[in-house]
Amino acid sequence: MKSEQNIKSIKEVLDNEGAAGWDTLYKEEYTPWDFGEISPALKQLIEEKKFPLPDGRGLVPGCGNGYDVFYLSSEGRHVTGLDLSQISIERTQQKQKELQIPDSHVTFQQGDFFGHIPPKEKYQVVYDYTFLCALSPELRPKWASKITELISSNGILIALMYPIGDHKDGPPYQELLGEHFTREYFDDNPKSFEKRKGKEYMSVWRRK
Numbered sequence: 001m002k003s004e005q006n007i008k009s010i011k012e013v014l015d016n017e018g019a020a021g022w023d024t025l026y027k028e029e030y031t032p033w034d035f036g037e038i039s040p041a042l043k044q045l046i047e048e049k050k051f052p053l054p055d056g057r058g059l060v061p062g063c064g065n066g067y068d069v070f071y072l073s074s075e076g077r078h079v080t081g082l083d084l085s086q087i088s089i090e091r092t093q094q095k096q097k098e099l100q101i102p103d104s105h106v107t108f109q110q111g112d113f114f115g116h117i118p119p120k121e122k123y124q125v126v127y128d129y130t131f132l133c134a135l136s137p138e139l140r141p142k143w144a145s146k147i148t149e150l151i152s153s154n155g156i157l158i159a160l161m162y163p164i165g166d167h168k169d170g171p172p173y174q175e176l177l178g179e180h181f182t183r184e185y186f187d188d189n190p191k192s193f194e195k196r197k198g199k200e201y202m203s204v205w206r207r208k
Ligand SMILES: C[S@@+](CC[C@H](N)C(=O)[O-])C[C@H]1O[C@@H](n2cnc3c(N)ncnc32)[C@H](O)[C@@H]1O
Pocket: 022, 023, 033, 034, 035, 061, 062, 063, 064, 065, 082, 083, 084, 085, 088, 111, 112, 113, 114, 129, 130, 131, 134
């Protein structure tokens, strides 16, 4: 990871370069959101069987270095990792090759979430971690419409909410998703990376 002298702040890069700034951040290896592994909260959800995950098709929008994509994929679940950054996608594809993970389990795709066309049967599982929060607030309703469009009826959204803000009724997920989703699982104290302790909520939402 490069020092902050090389790149002053993520916000500055994105303000100056727009969406292309994500590529710059990956190129410069300035990715402070990346802990090099999947979140303890996701592991806890799955390994402690807190919520059963459906098989079928999964999507991780803004997948970054792809740890969650590999983790969520299985014999019965194909997972697509989608990211705007060509550099991050090339890296994940390289890792997929090295790990010899077949395309029948995992696909990495460069592209814009807002233009993403779902497979015919849509997704049964979508995982959002530090993706919604990376978008500017005016894009949140658009994020919610797209999530609603991408998930099949009865499919689920796993939203690991970070950072917990000071919104009156918690993070804005309920107002964004409430019309089309029912919240079926919530943990306001999941396992977290040390630096994020107390700043994350785990939630699972079922598409109506
Ligand atoms: C804060 S990073 C989080 C990455 C990953 N989820 C993680 O936790 O390590 C946000 C990611 O979203 C990607 N991104 C931003 N806007 C996007 C968009 N419109 N469509 C797809 N990916 C996008 C960025 O390239 C970046 O990889």
